[in-house]
Amino acid sequence: MSTISVGANKNHQAEIFIIHVCYHSVVYQAEMRPFVYTANPARVVFGSGTIKQLPDEVKRLGLQRPLVLSTPEQTGQADLVESILKSGGIEPAGQFNGATMHTPLDVTEKALEVVNIHKADGVIAIGGGSTIGLGKAIALRTDMDQIVIPTTYAGSEMTSIIGQTENGIKSTQNTPKVIPEVVIYDVDFTLTLPQGLSATSGVNALAHAVEALYAQNSNPVIDLMAEEGIRALARSLPIIVEKKDDGEARSDALYGAWLCAVCLGSTNVSIHHKLCHVLGGTFNLPHADTHTIVLPHAIAYNAPTVPEAMKKLARALGHDDPIEGLNVLLTKLKVKRGLKEVGMPEDGIDRAADLALKNKYWNPRPIERDPIREVIRRAWDGEPARSDI
Incomplete structure (x- = not known):
């Protein structure tokens, strides 16, 4: 059983979350699928x-x-x-x-x-x-x-x-x-977390929820938490970048990060997290920056095979195109967009692509070397994500 102590604005957010649950439960009644949900004890x-x-x-x-x-x-x-x-x-x-x-x-x-x-x-x-x-x-x-x-x-x-x-x-x-x-x-x-780190740490959290939306063991409960967590971070992080001590935005962001963390703890990860582990461990890249840079490109890779997840992501980001929605958010957050900016050498692209294919793991789209190499290359170069991978 989890215990939550919240202030007045967090009670309001809890009410909003309940409204989302009630609203989307109608949708899930129409498309209900078998699922298993295990809550981690904390x-x-x-x-x-x-x-x-x-x-x-x-x-x-x-x-x-x-x-x-x-x-x-x-x-x-x-x-x-x-x-x-x-x-x-x-x-x-x-x-x-x-x-x-x-x-x-x-x-x-x-x-x-x-x-x-x-x-x-x-x-x-x-x-x-x-x-x-x-x-x-x-x-x-x-x-x-x-x-x-x-x-x-x-x-x-x-x-x-x-x-x-x-x-x-x-x-x-x-x-x-x-x-x-x-x-x-x-x-x-x-409140004193630097704005740059707040942005990248927040996008790192957002990545947990994005991958949960199309995880192999996803379920309706986690889908709701994921969408709400993405929404909370997407609306609060741009405010924090402009005013780091905004208490309401900070509370909103931590609330969203908690929901996203629950998603990560309840589902399996796929290509995004696997790539970030390879890149971070192999080239000693900063964790949050790596997740921030790779996320839109990894999502673009999987997008064609997970249309329902992309609809939920688009809704949470408030943008018709979820890939472009992520590009817009990252621009607002003023974060680094290229792995070359955080220390990855260009000659590491092929090595990273080989390592990404070394261990088998589930992903909604089959893992193929040439497209994965292109994902890494675009992330290295800092290009805006595109859905033509």
Whole structure:
């Protein structure tokens, strides 16, 4: 059972979501298909100032010496977590501030040494996908409870997916052992998130919902969450890019990111996420930027085979053409559009295409090398997405 603490505007959004559910349920009655829906077990605390509830959540799990995790850049936030724990009568096991993107195996091993030395009995991860991924990696190996305090819109906190990079190769696995026990969404932590990172992190979240719309194991419940999550992010991110401390837009974006994260945690991913894992792990590219750049091209690749999903995406984006709708949104967000801008060499295009075909996985459109290479080439060059792949 999930617990949600929301402010007045979030109650309003919840009512909107219920209206969407009621409206679209009429459609689904006409086109109902067999499906299986499994809700991942997680306790969600959502609102403004919810970080203050952390000591109660730690005690509820029976933890006595949790280790606080962060990146080097977020040590200050880790310090705040420690002080809140101590004010609540909890003595943490200290901090590990070495989290980094793509969850390198050597970083996980160093963190496990700290866990053992300080006899930690749980982890509290504050940050984005890098820190959350490290917490998952520790939980996978120790079965420790996790509390996650997201500061971006990445969404890893609501999934059973964990990635790991070793010798330049990124691999992923899916296991319920890494699902955090508690997620505390505190809108206040996102108010200072830089506008550029807000945009790319938000598009990364949006990508989760887009692929959920045509996932092999999609279902009507997730379709509704996906469409609403895309809609919330598409309307809030352009506002944040112009005014980063807009509280209502920040709340709206975090709400949308949560819905998109639930979608990612409940369905299988396909070509978009697979390409991003290959590109990010092979060339050490920034995670959110890579997702932002690749998304419209990956969607253009699949669009001809998933017309119903494209209708829902178009509706959520408020544009007749979903591919062009994504192009327009990315232009508004002022994000980088080419992989060459974030460090991918041109001679890596063929290598990435080969790696994308190396492991078999489901996708609504068959994976063929020449079209996939063209997807990567367009993404590398920064071209606007087109539906002629």
